[in-house]
Amino acid sequence: MTTEPVEEDRPPLADPAANLIAAALVVVLGGVAIAGARSLGPGPGTWPMTVGFVLVLLGLVLAARARRDEPPERFTSGSLLVVAAVTGMIAYVAVIATIGFEIPTLLLAFVWLRFLGRETWRTSIAVSLGATVVFYALFVGALDVTIPHLF
Template identity: 35%
Template structure:
């Protein structure tokens, strides 16, 4: 074999491995969505679904989780993996955003509405929006207070009350 012919076969082998690996990596998204949807269904069911005429706090999350689960299941069966975007460095930003939402949910249950909302808005404005720390904090605090006034005070949505929520009259 000449050096040129051996050099020509090595990239061919790596090319044949790469598409299969890429297809498997692209299937991760619907699998993760399916797992998250099932977990959300279980959690929403545990929150008291209520009835259609008197919905409980878990009804809307249960409906959304059901749609997410069904969509993910359909994507796994019907949608070809080639249709998905490849995983890139930008994927880390998406994962960070999802992790921020997960942290928000955990903190929301323990600290109420205002503190986790300030943290989420501030973090997202700073890292995803590119705002300065000063502007991110101002908008995060202002946004959390406005959302609290809209949902808790004006609309009467029952959220878990944390220490700051009680000060704001929630």
């Protein structure tokens, strides 16, 4: 049984133009992904190119539906969690080539679990370590993916 949120519990709605702005951002992000994929070439750039085209397509669909859909919620202090998560991912991508994926993966998982997800210290440490070991075994051990790693 699901319950709808009480109207008073919801954040205030944003301006209807916010849907168009969000759609434009998705299209731009897709365009950046396509440009980056082209620089990688046909082999390694295939997946990023596909994701870029899907983002552009979804952004255009969002733009077409912008006037019919309900306006999105305004950014509130709770929205800062999303900003923190995206900032963490950007930092992760920025350092992975320099120090390998093990330490950034461990730290990102820990920060997301402990501080964004408010998990216990024990759970955050255990899941972060476990996820890093599983990713290492899968990508480096089993699939022999050429990603920067320490060991």
